[in-house]
Amino acid sequence: MFIFLILQITVGDSGRDRSVAMDLMLAGCLLMMGIYHLGLFSLRKKDKSTFWFGMFCLMFVLRTLITGEKYLIYLYPSLPFYLTVRLEYMSFYFQIPIFVLFLHSLFPDELNKKILYAIQIIIYPFCLFCFSPSFRLLSSTLSIVQIITALVAIYSIYVNIKSILHGRLG
Numbered sequence: 170m171f172i173f174l175i176l177q178i179t180v181g182d183s184g185r186d187r188s189v190a191m192d193l194m195l196a197g198c199l200l201m202m203g204i205y206h207l208g209l210f211s212l213r214k215k216d217k218s219t220f221w222f223g224m225f226c227l228m229f230v231l232r233t234l235i236t237g238e239k240y241l242i243y244l245y246p247s248l249p250f251y252l253t254v255r256l257e258y259m260s261f262y263f264q265i266p267i268f269v270l271f272l273h274s275l276f277p278d279e280l281n282k283k284i285l286y287a288i289q290i291i292i293y294p295f296c297l298f299c300f301s302p303s304f305r306l307l308s309s310t311l312s313i314v315q316i317i318t319a320l321v322a323i324y325s326i327y328v329n330i331k332s333i334l335h336g337r338l339g
Contacts, residue, residue: 189238196233196240203227221271228267232260251304258307259299262314264322265292272325279331288321 203226210220234241235257242248266289273280298310 192233192238192240195337196230199226199230203230205270217276218271221267221274225264225267225271228260228264231256235260235316255299262292267320269321272328276328276332276337277326291317
């Protein structure tokens with residue numbers, strides 16, 4: 170509510186301006202969180218969860234700036250279309266293995282290593298499709314990756330419930 174009030178005062182009534190402001194506020198917060206967690210990782214290299222969370226935040230920043238109001242394109246209008254599309258897909262595709270690695274670093278006993286490796290083996294080839302010259306091939310992979318993302322989300326809920334039942338911290 171507080172953020173909405175600030176946006177109303179600073180941006181006014183323009184819906185697009187408000188949307189851009191929200192995207193930039195989200196990107197700024199995520200950027201600070203990502204840099205903070207990468208800084209924590211540089212101080213404590215044993216705690217891999219801070220690294221993976223920082224990387225996840227930075228990928229989310231890229232995705233926020235390239236989708237929605239597409240503020241990155243507004244800043245750099247000469248950015249080629251093929252590059253922005255590939256960045257959009259890559260930021261989505263790479264978030265999945267990064268999130269699973271983050272979850273594994275928090276709960277190594279609850280997350281099955283075979284499932285961790287399977288997710289990585291399945292997702293990384295889709296990441297390579299981002300470098301394909303064919304937009305048709307690239308866009309045809311999206312629905313498959315969305316299904317995989319839904320399955321990973323369900324599995325992550327299972328891992329979290331399992332960790333709660335085992336009394337794990339984090």
